Amino acid sequence: MSEDRRQEAGSSSGSTADPDEIGETLIHDPGELSYRQLIWRRFRKSKLGVISAFVLVAFYLVAAFAGFFTPYHYNAIDIRYRHVPPQRLHFSPGKGVYVDGLKSVRDPQTLEIVFTTDPSQTYLVRLLYKDAHGKRHLFGSDGPMFLLGTDRMGRDLLSRIIYGGRVSLSVGLIGVILSLILGSFLGTVSGYWGGWIDDVVQRFIELLSAFPGIPLWMALASALPPGWSSIKVYFGITVILSLIGWGGLARQVRGKVLAYREQDFVTAARAAGAGHWHIITRHLLPGCYSHIIVISTLAIPGMILGETALSFLGLGIRPPMTSWGVLLEEAQRVTVLLHNPWLLFPAIPVLIVVIAYNFLGDALRDAADPYSY
DSSP states (O other), X not given: XXXXXHHHHHHHHOXXXXXXHHHHHHHTOGGGSOHHHHHHXXXXXXXXXXXXXXXXXXXXXXXXXXXXHOSSOTTOOOGGXXXXXXXXXXXXXXXXXXXXXXXXXXXXXXXXXXXXXXXXXXXXXXXXXXXXXXXXXXXXXXXXXXXXXXXXXXXXXXXXXXXXXXXXXXXXXHHHHHHHHHHHHHXXXXXXXXXHHHHHHHHHHHHXXXXXHHHHXXXXXXXXXXXXXXXXXXXXXXHHHHHHHSHHHHHHHHHHHHHXXXXXXXXXXXXXXXXXXXXXXXXXXXXXXXXXXXXXXXXXXXXXXXXXXXXXXXXXSOTTSXXXXXXXXXXXXXXXXXXXXXXXXXXXXXXHHXXXXXXXXXXXXXXXXXXXX
């Protein structure tokens, strides 16, 4: 068939056809591409999907190397600079990039110390800044520099948001991996063997689905021992979100397996003497891979929002660890919203990541069926 295509391409292009053009035609012929190449080809046509993929990669890279991208440590406390509003970057040809200094005054109404800019003092912002401990940062300054302001303990909010992304983003990935393992395995077992096994798995999924999400999260999260360290709580929250989130994937994998198990290639494998494990791993699961990838991608935002909700309610990640939910929990008081609205900035990366994952999942869902032109 490949030879016939070459002859047709040569005859249609005429005697003056450029060999490079013929090769380009053959490369872009869907019949010459593998299944992965077809998916990649279809995915590249989705601009929102590609942009979302780059945005998510940037978020994960910045979170992975948070110590370099942040000007301060996330738990660096300086009580002298409590609730400093965001500072603006300035540029002048003679100085370069700099920030104005800060001066504190007492609000006559609330009697609170508030900060205003002091143009008489300026501090240069330098790239590849080395701090007092000898650590390199992408940027920094010898004076106070809080581009997104500070919290009630004088901690830099930008640094805490970036470090918090480590927890919130990794909870989504680890949680989805655990849910993927549970959902794929139990869904395949349920659909392949059927009978009483199928009834038990499906009734258990229905039982999990009957409970409201947030109250169930709260009940399980409150069962964690109060004396656990932050790391143990982190893994406990991840496991909780995974145990709750696998039901939907299991049902969809079960539906796929039910459709595949009666196909001719499965019947032929049984007739050839193939065992159950061989049929499941070599014939049934590979047919579900594209669907599993898409569902997993769409499930990650739910995991991130779950961790954010639990931490916002005070049942998730606990200080001194930080996450986007922990940062939003600190901004839930009305007085904070009135006087320190910049503490709501952690909601912005949550929105960006959730929207990007949704766009990426939609693009992958369309690309998983590359033959539908």
